[in-house]
Amino acid sequence: MKVLSLYLLNKSGGLIYQRDFNPESNGINKLSSNDYLITAGTLHSIHAIVAGLTPPVLYPIQENQTGNQNQTGLFQVETEKFNLFIYQTLTGLKIISIVQKGVSQETATRFMANVHSIYSDYVMKNPFYTLDMPIKCQLFSNKVLLLSEAS
Numbered sequence: 435m436k437v438l439s440l441y442l443l444n445k446s447g448g449l450i451y452q453r454d455f456n457p458e459s460n461g462i463n464k465l466s467s468n469d470y471l472i473t474a475g476t477l478h479s480i481h482a483i484v485a486g487l488t489p490p491v492l493y494p495i496q497e498n499q500t501g502n503q504n505q506t507g508l509f510q511v512e513t514e515k516f517n518l519f520i521y522q523t524l525t526g527l528k529i530i531s532i533v534q535k536g537v538s539q540e541t542a543t544r545f546m547a548n549v550h551s552i553y554s555d556y557v558m559k560n561p562f563y564t565l566d567m568p569i570k571c572q573l574f575s576n577k578v579l580l581l582s583e584a585s
Contacts, residue, residue: 516534
């Protein structure tokens, strides 16, 4: 699996982490920092709109077959050049991965679940990290890079 880009959004839709992997060779144009913020806000809004359009869940929250913790909202967008997958945790953190065309939802979900595990270990346990602020932890970035190369 080739990961092209990764976004982490806090529960209010703020972009707290963004990384492009091999931006010069993935065939997708590099965006400006302002464009990344706009993209994150737009994806958060679309996810919320789709969640509002779906019927409410009348049973306890549990993992569905895709591994996502929530039961409503936008999970996948397919284009001619790439696939975009969204994984939302129970705390509202959204992990968005843009991967090469043809990657299955199960494979992308497994990758995003591993990113969430790394986030929990290296960001949330960091005593210097302030909740919902941009992630500046180099150890987290290194682990995400290793994970993307291994996927």
